[in-house]
Amino acid sequence: MLYAASGYRVQIYDIKPEQVQHALSTIDDQLIQLAKDGLLRGKLTVNEQRSLITGTNDFAECVKDAFFIQECVYEDLDLKRGVHAKIDSLCKDDAIIASAASALIPSLISQNLKHKNRFIVCHPTNPPFYAPLVEVIPAPWTDPDVVVTTKQLLAETGQVPVIEGVMSVEDIDKVMSEGLGRRYAFMGPLETAYLNADGMYNYRDKYGEMIYRVQCTFGAPRKMEGPILDKIQNELASRIPLDQLNERRKWQDIRLASLQKLKNDLDKK
């Protein structure tokens, strides 16, 4: 939907044909709802956007002419490797091959691909229309133009891409404000996990191991000091000078007051 809103032709594929049909009818409903809410993106009408999206039951047809391929299968290394081996054998040499991996490392998914230089992780937040953060993570062998084009393409659709690896202070903050922070204005992290899967046991099955593995990479606590603190201070000060803190706090309070009013109104309905 995001790519179609920017005028791109999009073809979707799933191993189950009924899933493709279900997606297309959900897209019909959502485009109408977005238009009603004044949140449709781009300059095309609902019908123009919808007509750019087609489904297919033929994997090769979906992949062979595409310049940008977005894989969105479950977070399972073997499954992702299998899908990417298939894409690898069918895609154009200059296609960009994106994976929605959330914690699987790009190099592990792509190391055996012929087109591994065209591979990149492109991990959206749910729901993408309302939580525009996209984590973009190249592998060590990813061509630089793949990173640049992916970032441009996402920004063109209205998403907020951040390139992970060495991140700016602003991008670290965006991971919250353009991603989960939007949900946290209404619900806490436990309910968010519960809804992100089908309850907590299903969440544990899908993400438990991955979260544990990532947490085990955290080192001991570090004091807030030294060059990292300087960097954070300097980057923030270049955007919000210390003599303009009160203006920014006013900016914040206007938003918090508006959010309070919005929450009151929504809860009344």
Add this chain to the structure above:
Amino acid sequence: MLYAASGYRVQIYDIKPEQVQHALSTIDDQLIQLAKDGLLRGKLTVNEQRSLITGTNDFAECVKDAFFIQECVYEDLDLKRGVHAKIDSLCKDDAIIASAASALIPSLISQNLKHKNRFIVCHPTNPPFYAPLVEVIPAPWTDPDVVVTTKQLLAETGQVPVIEGVMSVEDIDKVMSEGLGRRYAFMGPLETAYLNADGMYNYRDKYGEMIYRVQCTFGAPRKMEGPILDKIQNELASRIPLDQLNERRKWQDIRLASLQKLKNDLDKK
């Protein structure tokens, strides 16, 4: 302002008389703004609320007849102990003595007080009108009626008190959604820290040691399993049964769409 909105008489004191005057004139402005925004709390008019709030330069006058005393000095153990020793010598025997401590442990502040059974930590989030979370933390010797009355009083004003210690899943989630989560919808954690003090160096001076000390109490990562996982699943399922996940996701999406629209509108202004 919150207590006055519920009809309570409030007297404020500061060691600097000009700070009291500044607070009173800020309250004038803010009450008018809240009324304009439709966010005034309670059933009293601006003038009625304002007339319930007075300032004083006499510490004893402020404290001696109060049934609820809220201390809000800097996060410094010796400073807080000194202020509470003074309150202790002046207050009524059945007063509730609340401290806005954020990480200082209630027992450390109150252990030498004659009225230590009346002591409780009552830590608001900033700004309280738009981020209603209040962390309520009794000391081991706090009378049970102090906890009950504090919680009732805060709920009566429209705040969202959570009793810390052994917390429910819902209260853990509220710490985010009624507190910092509201800011995270607009800005990330680094900018939040920057604005919470006068920049990052000042933040380090005020909170760096405390954050480091708290982080050092964290144990090694634990797998998502066993009785804690069961408890989280069971409590969430009692509020959102597994067969109603889609309804709740719709509830969420309506809020995220409204927030997106709000952000668009605010950024246009």
